Amino acid sequence: MLLPFVIITDLRKMELAIELILFGILMGLIFAFISLGLALIFGVMNIVNFAHGEFLMVGMYVGLLTSTYLRLDPFLSLPIAAAMGFLLGIASYRLLIKDILRGPMVAQLFGTFGLMLFLRYLAMFIFGPDIRTVSSGILVGKSVSLGWVALDLSKVVAAGLCLGLFVVVYWIINRTKLGRALRATSLDAEAARYMGIDTEKMNALAWGIGGATVGIAGGLLAHFYYITPTVGMVFILIAFATVALGGFGSISGTFIAGLIIGLIQVIGGQYLSELKFTFIYLTYFLTVVFRPRGLFGW
Amino acid sequence: MKKLIVATFLSIVLVLSFAVTAPAKEIKIGVLLPLSGPLAPTGKSLKEGADLAADIINGKYPDLKISIAQWEGIPSLGGAKIKLVYADHRADAGWGADQAKRLIEDEKVTGLFGCYNSAVTKTASVEAERAAIPFVNPDSTSPALTKRGFTWFWRVTPHETWFTADLFNFLDGLAAGKARGVGPVGKEQINTLAVAVENTEWGAASLTEIEKFAAEHGYKIVEALKYPKEAADLTSEARRMMASKADCYLFAPYVADAILFIKTLKEMRATPKLIWGQDAGFIVPDFYKTLGAAVNGILTRDLFSPELGKAKPEAAKINEMYKKRTGFDFSGSSARDFVGIQVWAHALNSAGSTDPKAIQKALNELYISSDELIMPWKGVRFGSPFPGDTHQNELGSGVINQYQGWPDGKLHVIYPFEFSTANLIYPFPGWK
Numbered sequence: 176m177l178l179p180f181v182i183i184t185d186l187r188k189m190e191l192a193i194e195l196i197l198f199g200i201l202m203g204l205i206f207a208f209i210s211l212g213l214a215l216i217f218g219v220m221n222i223v224n225f226a227h228g229e230f231l232m233v234g235m236y237v238g239l240l241t242s243t244y245l246r247l248d249p250f251l252s253l254p255i256a257a258a259m260g261f262l263l264g265i266a267s268y269r270l271l272i273k274d275i276l277r278g279p280m281v282a283q284l285f286g287t288f289g290l291m292l293f294l295r296y297l298a299m300f301i302f303g304p305d306i307r308t309v310s311s312g313i314l315v316g317k318s319v320s321l322g323w324v325a326l327d328l329s330k331v332v333a334a335g336l337c338l339g340l341f342v343v344v345y346w347i348i349n350r351t352k353l354g355r356a357l358r359a360t361s362l363d364a365e366a367a368r369y370m371g372i373d374t375e376k377m378n379a380l381a382w383g384i385g386g387a388t389v390g391i392a393g394g395l396l397a398h399f400y401y402i403t404p405t406v407g408m409v410f411i412l413i414a415f416a417t418v419a420l421g422g423f424g425s426i427s428g429t430f431i432a433g434l435i436i437g438l439i440q441v442i443g444g445q446y447l448s449e450l451k452f453t454f455i456y457l458t459y460f461l462t463v464v465f466r467p468r469g470l471f472g473w
Numbered sequence: 474m475k476k477l478i479v480a481t482f483l484s485i486v487l488v489l490s491f492a493v494t495a496p497a498k499e500i501k502i503g504v505l506l507p508l509s510g511p512l513a514p515t516g517k518s519l520k521e522g523a524d525l526a527a528d529i530i531n532g533k534y535p536d537l538k539i540s541i542a543q544w545e546g547i548p549s550l551g552g553a554k555i556k557l558v559y560a561d562h563r564a565d566a567g568w569g570a571d572q573a574k575r576l577i578e579d580e581k582v583t584g585l586f587g588c589y590n591s592a593v594t595k596t597a598s599v600e601a602e603r604a605a606i607p608f609v610n611p612d613s614t615s616p617a618l619t620k621r622g623f624t625w626f627w628r629v630t631p632h633e634t635w636f637t638a639d640l641f642n643f644l645d646g647l648a649a650g651k652a653r654g655v656g657p658v659g660k661e662q663i664n665t666l667a668v669a670v671e672n673t674e675w676g677a678a679s680l681t682e683i684e685k686f687a688a689e690h691g692y693k694i695v696e697a698l699k700y701p702k703e704a705a706d707l708t709s710e711a712r713r714m715m716a717s718k719a720d721c722y723l724f725a726p727y728v729a730d731a732i733l734f735i736k737t738l739k740e741m742r743a744t745p746k747l748i749w750g751q752d753a754g755f756i757v758p759d760f761y762k763t764l765g766a767a768v769n770g771i772l773t774r775d776l777f778s779p780e781l782g783k784a785k786p787e788a789a790k791i792n793e794m795y796k797k798r799t800g801f802d803f804s805g806s807s808a809r810d811f812v813g814i815q816v817w818a819h820a821l822n823s824a825g826s827t828d829p830k831a832i833q834k835a836l837n838e839l840y841i842s843s844d845e846l847i848m849p850w851k852g853v854r855f856g857s858p859f860p861g862d863t864h865q866n867e868l869g870s871g872v873i874n875q876y877q878g879w880p881d882g883k884l885h886v887i888y889p890f891e892f893s894t895a896n897l898i899y900p901f902p903g904w905k
Contacts, residue, residue: 191716198708206705304513306729306759308736318740327740399740401732401763405510409705444709449672449699451709 194324195441201326201334203437207430208337209392209410210417211344212264212385218424219361219381222272225287227414228407229294230386234260234393235402236298242309249312250332253394260390264382272382273375291407298404306403314398329398336395344388345426357381361424413440416459422472431470499556500547500827502817503576505569505587505597508561511703511729512590514759515806519589519612520559521799522807525791526814527555539787539845541818549825555818558582562593564727566674569593573600583827584608586813589806591615592674598626606829607820607836611813612806614752615678619865625829627836627855629816630809631869633675633751634859636774637682639871640749641690643888644721647899652887654896663746665695667719669710669734670751671726672699679725679751695719702730711737714745725751728759739767739904746900748772749873758801761879768876770901775874776805778886780894781849788847802884808847816841816853836864843868849892 213227224230234256241252267290275286309315314329348354359367360377368374400406417436421428436455443451462469504523507516526541531554534542546552558580562569569588576582577600584607588594594613601608602625610618610628614636619628643652650657668683670676680697687694696717700710711734714722722745726734731754748771754760755773779802782789791811792803803811816839821827824835841853851868858867873888877895885895 194712195709198712202706202708299509299513304509304517306514306732306763308732308763310763310765316739318742325740325742327737330740399736401729401736403511403513403729405513408510409703413705440706441709444700444704444707445713448710448713449701451704452701 190323191445195445196438197321197324197326199438199441200434201330201437202441203434204334204337204341205330205392205396205433206410206413206417206436207433208341209389209396210414210421210429210433211341211392211426212260212387212389213414214418214421214424214426214429215344215348215388216381216385217418218426219357220272220276220378221361222276222283223287224290224385225284225411226267226291226294227385227389228409228411229291229298230260230263230389230407231393231396231410232298232402232404232407233263233294234390235397235400235406236302236393237390238394238397239307239309239402242312249309249394249397250314253391256390256394257387258390260386260388260393261383262386263390264384264386265379267386268379268382273378295404295407302404304404306401308401309397312398327399329395333395333398337392340388340391341426341430344384347384348426353380413455416455418469419459420462420469422469425469425471428469428471498551498553500550500553500821501556501558501580501582502814503573503580503582503585504557504559505562505572505576505585505593506559507564507589507593508559510563512564512727515589515728515753515757516561518757518799518801518804518807519810521795522803522810523557523586523814525795525798526811526818527557529791529794530555530814530818537787537790541815541845544818544822547818547821549822550827555814555821557586557814562588562590562597564590564593566590566592566596570596570600573597577601577604577606582606583821584817584829584832586611586817589613590673590675591618591678594618595674598623601625607832609813609817609820609836611816612809613675615674616682616859616862617674617678619863620861622863625833627816627864627866629813629853629866629869630776631871632865633679633682635869636751636871637679637686639774639873639888640683640723641686641692643873644692645690646888646890647897651890652897652899653890653893655899658899660691663720664691665693665717665719666721666723667696667714667717667745668694668723669698669700669714669726670724671702671730673702675753676702676725683723700730702727704730704733707733707737708741710734711741711743714738715741715743719745721745721747721749723749723751724755726754728754728757731755731757731760732763735764735767735771742904744901744903748901749774752776752805756804756806756874756884758804761876761884765880767904768879769882770876770898772873772875772887773884775872775884776848776869777803777808778872778874778884778894779803780883780886781872783894784892785847785849787844791847803847812846812848812853815845819853 237256238249241247242249275282317328318325319328356372360374364374417432421432443454530541533545560572589612591613598608608626614632616632648660670680750773761768820835824831843852855864856867874884875887
């Protein structure tokens, strides 16, 4: 008598599990890609970029402004967001980071913290505190049905693109001459200099590539998330938790950690929503205490 | 020579004594608002409401038939101007208390005003209580705030108990066929509720009130969740609401999470029969500006509608002034902050002094009639309208509005049914 009920219950449980895993992977890929630039910059230069969330915010505003004023589809504005992120990264390095690197560790921390405040309040000055969203675009506001579950098309495409770009960055770092030079700089900058590598250029490039990836992440996020000068605050702590969990400087670690954080926040939201951040930061805390180098760090 | 010294001494004493006894030319009121962070858009609109009230009090507006518009300052204080000294509390209860202390000790404000977030109002008002200076709260709605027995805290806005009672009276009326343009729906059609609230003081208080009234009115809560308002993603929360198959979705969100929740529900193609928001995030301009047509059919408890201007011509004029400055109509929140500064002005005028005790007495005895206000209230008078309340305005009331015809539409009054300005759109039309 109870068999049909048990089957239905199990079917519902299975559907729920599949949904949660799907949602978790989608958001996880996006979190991982947002965190990639942070891991990259730390990997090459051992410096934590507190302004990373603001770089993301710049990418989001690029998506918004190009779609609003140039009537360009926000998806097509991704190369512009990447270019802006790249230039912002290079400019930050040349105008600020290069000099504070000579100072003590605390100067580096306060330097990027200052950059964060500068970018945030510059945006506040230019755009005001208003919340905006991208209202039109080939992906905006569209859903795709996967059987019983409807997924936001822009999230699906964003997650797919994040996966693809992760592979590209991984390939650049691990399979190209440029990547070898970046890795050599990160392992021993002085030795790399003796070997003829322009470490200054490598540092700038790390900031540029980091800026470009988070710029693209911002452009993708603009499709489905609200945009405001303080939006970086929402994501920077998640990015820190992701990078710490994956291992500072590890690209593959960031990827895996992003997926784990995505799943934690979705599953946490399902069962104990008010504590969903607590689970993320607990993971961060436990990682720092028991495995400070993270899952894949050195 | 001796006469000259005596004359000089007397002149100095005279000047000094005049400086001490002369009415202040400026009365500083410390205003605590969320001016940065995700609530900055809300904070900005509240500041604009308070600024407009201060400008009307300090200037002269003969066309406005309310008393503060004729005053050019506080009459009983020699025309002293009101100066609002702002502090950003970042929606952080600890920081808000620090800022309240700074305003009291460093800025030497006459009193405090704010803070919108109930959690911040709770901590900041403790500082005012310690310092024994008046704290007028125009816009925080956690019922607990006026149940602490504070002697220096007055709340102008109605609180959640009123609003939640309004919601369930509205649902009962909808079931019974009292809603304009809709026949009897039957209680079984709207009997199940899914509730999502942000997880600070205000959201938690809203949920408690909803649970209490749902039990009293015979509605069933099939899902209730609290979520962090700074969430990067609300997919699983939206999924829970949908999985509950509830007839009505009820929310108590701030603005950023309200936008994210509705966007997520839209993308997941949720189909509730009714969506209702507990004011706050649902009435901030950013909500309807960013969501556009997606807000159509959404109900929100509110305190103001531009449509009320038809019954209150002064409200229409002041709303026009606000709109000219900001590009938007008053929201229930910005209108409340306007009224809150008005309350400060009336209290100062009645007190005739900036002495805290005189202001305390004036606030305790204050009465402002309905025709002085832009709100659809019977007036302002502090008392104990619900058990345990102290210094709570007992003449306030709320409305339930519905977004219709957006992006260029209106926020129509739906409840009280006798004041409705349009037919109710029911069931919720869904998103295409």
